[in-house]
Amino acid sequence: MGGALTRLDSEGAHVLSIARTGLLPIYELVVLDDSVVVIIGRKGGRMEGPLLHEWNLATSRISRSYDLAPQGPRGFSGAYAFTGFADAAARGDTIAVLFALEDTVRLFVRGGRPIGAIPVPFRGFRPLTTPLDPAAPPDRFQAWIESFSAATDLYWLQDGSFLVQYFDQKRSDHLFSLLHMSRDGNPVWEVSHTPKLLALTAQDSLVFVRPGADAPNEWSIATLAGPQ
Numbered sequence: 001m002g003g004a005l006t007r008l009d010s011e012g013a014h015v016l017s018i019a020r021t022g023l024l025p026i027y028e029l030v031v032l033d034d035s036v037v038v039i040i041g042r043k044g045g046r047m048e049g050p051l052l053h054e055w056n057l058a059t060s061r062i063s064r065s066y067d068l069a070p071q072g073p074r075g076f077s078g079a080y081a082f083t084g085f086a087d088a089a090a091r092g093d094t095i096a097v098l099f100a101l102e103d104t105v106r107l108f109v110r111g112g113r114p115i116g117a118i119p120v121p122f123r124g125f126r127p128l129t130t131p132l133d134p135a136a137p138p139d140r141f142q143a144w145i146e147s148f149s150a151a152t153d154l155y156w157l158q159d160g161s162f163l164v165q166y167f168d169q170k171r172s173d174h175l176f177s178l179l180h181m182s183r184d185g186n187p188v189w190e191v192s193h194t195p196k197l198l199a200l201t202a203q204d205s206l207v208f209v210r211p212g213a214d215a216p217n218e219w220s221i222a223t224l225a226g227p228q
Helices: 077-082 138-145
Strands: 004-008 015-020 023-031 036-043 052-056 061-066 086-091 094-099 104-109 113-119 149-156 162-170 173-181 187-194 197-200 206-209 219-222
Touching: 023 086, 036 061, 036 086, 086 149, 094 149, 149 197, 162 197
Parallel strands: none
Antiparallel strands: 004 015, 023 036, 036 052, 052 061, 086 094, 094 104, 104 113, 149 162, 162 173, 173 187, 197 206, 206 219
16 A cells, blocks of 8 residues: 555565555556566556556666556546556466456556556346435445456466456445456356455466455355366
């Protein structure tokens, strides 16, 4: 939340550097190579402005920002700022980005040039249809939060396909769903009420919060079965 970026050695035993990025909060980061990290975050904590930034590890500075910050339909800028988180994944110099309220995976090359967009074939995803009312009483605000889905995670599998995780909120609980789609946007499968997916390993194993765990520090490991 404070915008600090800490680099550790490969063993995780020693801190190599700590830098203040000026991006807060930081929602996600993707390592492109030994010199550049793409960070999703808000510059100076402002609600407006670009969300994607290239961070140069050698200079500990933002080298460029991508001109991209979805606002949604007219009158929805407050709602898009409130749910402004996003996720990204990378293959080589190609960066795939998914914003919380959008149903599209956007593709960029290093430097921020857009090279394509892939519609996400959601079945259970509920789009936002009502603007945010900052003056709404707590019960109406809670009802608004529970009225739409939000995408939280994008994973890029070795075969080029994607996993998209999204959730619906019910009171204080997040009800997660998981979608597998091909590189060209065709649906493979979609499963509702899954455990929370925490990570994808280099071998495409899925790390979930163990169902029934009291805290998210108990994990279950799964693999994708059948044709990819």
